[in-house]
Amino acid sequence: xxxxxxxxxxxxxGAVYPWHCDHMGHMNVMWYVGKFDEALWNYLARLGLTPxxxxxxxxxMAAVEQTIRYQRELxxxxxxxxxxxxxxxxxxxxxxxxxxxxxxxxxxAATMRLTAVHLDTTQRRAVAFEAAxxxxxxxxxxxxxxxx
Numbered sequence: 001x002x003x004x005x006x007x008x009x010x011x012x013x014g015a016v017y018p019w020h021c022d023h024m025g026h027m028n029v030m031w032y033v034g035k036f037d038e039a040l041w042n043y044l045a046r047l048g049l050t051p052x053x054x055x056x057x058x059x060x061m062a063a064v065e066q067t068i069r070y071q072r073e074l075x076x077x078x079x080x081x082x083x084x085x086x087x088x089x090x091x092x093x094x095x096x097x098x099x100x101x102x103x104x105x106x107x108x109a110a111t112m113r114l115t116a117v118h119l120d121t122t123q124r125r126a127v128a129f130e131a132a133x134x135x136x137x138x139x140x141x142x143x144x145x146x147x148x
Contacts, residue, residue: 009043009083009084009085009140010081010082010083010084011038011039011040011041011042011043011082011083011084011098012035012036012038012039012042012080012081012082013079013080013081013082013103014035014038014079014080015077015078015079015080016031016074016075016076016077016078016079016080017076018076020076021075021076025075026073026074026075027073027074027075027078029068029070032068032070032100032110032112033068033112035080035082035100036068036082036098036100036110036112036114038082039082039083039084039098039100040084040096040098040114040116043084044061047133047136047137047140048130048132048133048136049061049133053133054121057130058120058121058122059118059119059120059121059127060118060119060121061116061117061118061119062116062117062119063114063115063116064093064115064116064117065114065115066112066113066114066115067112067113068110068111068112069110069111069112070109070110071107071108071109071110071111072102072107072108072109072110073109074100074102074109078102078103078104079102079103079104080100080101080102080103080109081100081101081103082098082099082100082101083098083099083101084096084097084098085097085098085099085140085142086137086140086141086142087113087141087142088141089134089137089138089141091128091129092117092118092126092127092128092129093115093116093117093118093126094115094116094118094137095113095114095115095116096113096114096116097111097112097113097114098111098112098113098114099111100112
């Protein structure tokens, strides 16, 4: 039995519950998206994009493109983790890759590539990341993971 090491890129750890599963018996796609979303928000908060920062500075993040690749089914009772990797940083946007994996089996269950834009929520337009946040994001840049 292989257990992936906990890394600084771990954004989510949880379990698949029976109510996450559809009539086919595996976790429904809506839950993959939700767990990826939770992982990304947890990860970004550790880099300075906290709920307090977003509220106080009237900032937000908006997904503008995402692609999900489903690789292996997840079933009720599976324990899972989601790793987050920043693969590209632009002045006002970032591209991240997230990998959801079965913690017990050690294999990837799904991957998501997401482009998100940093917003001024008052003016409803893209704005540059503040220097300290841009530096924290830049320090996390990693090469893209090639699909298996």
